[in-house]
Amino acid sequence: MTEVPLRVAIAGAGMIARVHLDAARRAGARITGISASTPERGRAAAAELGTERAFADSEELVTSDDVDVVHICTPNDSHRPLAELALRAGKHVVCEKPLATSAGDARALADLAASHGAVAAVPFVYRYHPMAAEARARVRSGALGKVRLLHGHYLQDWLSEQADNNWRVDAAVGGPSRAFADIGSHWCDLVEWVSGHRIAELTALTDTVLAERSAVAARTFSATCEADESGPAAPRQAVRTEDLAHVLFRTDLGASGTLLVSQVSPGRKNRLWFEVDGADASVTFDQENPESLLVGSRRTSETVVRDAAVLAPEAARLSVVPPGHPMGYRDCFAAFVADVHTAVRGGGADGGPSFPTFEDAARTAALTDAVLAAARTRTWTEVPTP
Ligand SMILES: NC(=O)c1ccc[n+]([C@@H]2O[C@H](COP(=O)([O-])OP(=O)(O)OC[C@H]3O[C@@H](n4cnc5c(N)ncnc54)[C@H](O)[C@@H]3O)[C@@H](O)[C@H]2O)c1
Structure with a gap:
C-alpha cells in the first residue's frame, strides 16, 4: 500500500532551509509551504523552490492545520518561540541548532516536546557521515581499548575579516555565544556521540579578535560580502560575541580533552x-x-575507506552510494530527515531515536552556557551529565 506523504512546512528560506527542503523531498514528503522574513520574500521563495504555498509568516506556518512536521530554519532567536508554538499546536518539529539561545530555554523546549510526545529533532547531522558512525562503532566494540583522550577542532574563516558580518554576530539575534554555539556545539555533540563520554567539567578561554565589524546587513556564510562596505567610512558595529574559544575538559568516564573553535582561521x-x-x-x-x-595503533596505522562491505552495520546503512563516489553533507541531511520522518510515522529504531533530539540540543546548550561561564569567571565549571 502506498503511504500518504507527510506534509512538511519550512520556516525560513535561507541557506539551510534549502538543504532541509531537498532532504524532505528525498524522504518523500510533500512540501506544503515555506515562510521567509516578509510575506513578499515568502512568495518569492515559494515560487523559486516550487512549494505549494507561501505562508504570510512563520507563526501561521507552525500552527497551520495542513502541516504534520515543521522544520524551523530561521535565525536563532526565533527558535524557542516558533518551536513552542509548533509543539503546542501538536506538530512534530525539526528545529535548527542552537535549539535556543540559553540552556534554560533549550531545557524547557525538550521538556515540552516530551510532554507532548512529539518527535523533536535537531540536525547535528555530522553523526550521519558513514565514517563518523564507523568511528563510533569501533569505540563501542572495544577495539580502541579504554578511551583516554578526546581532542580536535572546528575551524572556519568566513568571519575572519572586518568586512565580514552576519546576524550571528549580533547577540540579540544569534545569542550570547557565537563560535561555540554555532559550530562548537556540533563538535561536542559528535564527539560525545562517538565516544560515549560526556564532558563533565570544563574551563575555557574565549576571544573576540575583531572588536568591531562593518555593519553589513544579512549575509550568510555561503555568500560573499559587499566589498565597498569595508572602507573606512562604512558604519561599524561593536562585537560582543566570541570569534574563537579554547576548551579544556574532563569527561564522566575519566578521559580528558581539548577543543579549539574558531570562525577567524584563514x-x-x-x-x-x-x-x-x-x-x-x-x-x-x-x-x-x-x-x-x-585508525592508528603502535604497530600499524591504516586509512579505512568507506565501503559498506567492510563497515559496521550502523555505518553501512548510511553508505548508500558505491565506494569511490563521494558522499557528503547533503547525504547526511537526507539520512537524518529520513530517520526523523520514519519516527513521525511511528517506525524506527528500538530503544529510542537514532537521530539527535531536543534532549541532545539541550545538552549542547548546557555546554554552551558552561563555556561562557568558565571564560567569564576563569574557573572550572561543572556540566550536569544525564
Ligand atoms: N545543522 C547545520 O549543519 C546548520 C548549518 C547552517 C545553519 N544552521 C542553522 O540554521 C539556522 C539558519 O541559518 P542559515 O545559515 O540558513 O541562515 P541564513 O541567513 O542563510 O537564512 C536565514 C533566513 O531566515 C529568514 N528569516 C528571518 N526571520 C525569519 C522569520 N521569522 N521567519 C522566516 N524566515 C525568517 C532570513 O531572511 C534568512 O533568509 C541557524 O539557526 C543556524 O544555526 C544549521
Whole structure:
C-alpha cells in the first residue's frame, strides 16, 4: 500500500532551509509551504523552490492545520518561540541548532516536546557521515581499548575579516555565544556521540579578535560580502560575541580533552576534525575528507575507506552510494530527515531515536552556557551529565 506523504512546512528560506527542503523531498514528503522574513520574500521563495504555498509568516506556518512536521530554519532567536508554538499546536518539529539561545530555554523546549510526545529533532547531522558512525562503532566494540583522550577542532574563516558580518554576530539575534554555539556545539555533540563520554567539567578561554565589524546587513556564510562596505567610512558595529574559544575538559568516564573553535582561521572552511585516543588504538575523522577514517595503533596505522562491505552495520546503512563516489553533507541531511520522518510515522529504531533530539540540543546548550561561564569567571565549571 502506498503511504500518504507527510506534509512538511519550512520556516525560513535561507541557506539551510534549502538543504532541509531537498532532504524532505528525498524522504518523500510533500512540501506544503515555506515562510521567509516578509510575506513578499515568502512568495518569492515559494515560487523559486516550487512549494505549494507561501505562508504570510512563520507563526501561521507552525500552527497551520495542513502541516504534520515543521522544520524551523530561521535565525536563532526565533527558535524557542516558533518551536513552542509548533509543539503546542501538536506538530512534530525539526528545529535548527542552537535549539535556543540559553540552556534554560533549550531545557524547557525538550521538556515540552516530551510532554507532548512529539518527535523533536535537531540536525547535528555530522553523526550521519558513514565514517563518523564507523568511528563510533569501533569505540563501542572495544577495539580502541579504554578511551583516554578526546581532542580536535572546528575551524572556519568566513568571519575572519572586518568586512565580514552576519546576524550571528549580533547577540540579540544569534545569542550570547557565537563560535561555540554555532559550530562548537556540533563538535561536542559528535564527539560525545562517538565516544560515549560526556564532558563533565570544563574551563575555557574565549576571544573576540575583531572588536568591531562593518555593519553589513544579512549575509550568510555561503555568500560573499559587499566589498565597498569595508572602507573606512562604512558604519561599524561593536562585537560582543566570541570569534574563537579554547576548551579544556574532563569527561564522566575519566578521559580528558581539548577543543579549539574558531570562525577567524584563514583558509579553513569547515574543518571539523576529531581524534579519539584509546589505550590500544585511535580513530581520527575529518569532516572535509569524510570518506575515510584513520585508525592508528603502535604497530600499524591504516586509512579505512568507506565501503559498506567492510563497515559496521550502523555505518553501512548510511553508505548508500558505491565506494569511490563521494558522499557528503547533503547525504547526511537526507539520512537524518529520513530517520526523523520514519519516527513521525511511528517506525524506527528500538530503544529510542537514532537521530539527535531536543534532549541532545539541550545538552549542547548546557555546554554552551558552561563555556561562557568558565571564560567569564576563569574557573572550572561543572556540566550536569544525564
Ligand atoms: N545543522 C547545520 O549543519 C546548520 C548549518 C547552517 C545553519 N544552521 C542553522 O540554521 C539556522 C539558519 O541559518 P542559515 O545559515 O540558513 O541562515 P541564513 O541567513 O542563510 O537564512 C536565514 C533566513 O531566515 C529568514 N528569516 C528571518 N526571520 C525569519 C522569520 N521569522 N521567519 C522566516 N524566515 C525568517 C532570513 O531572511 C534568512 O533568509 C541557524 O539557526 C543556524 O544555526 C544549521
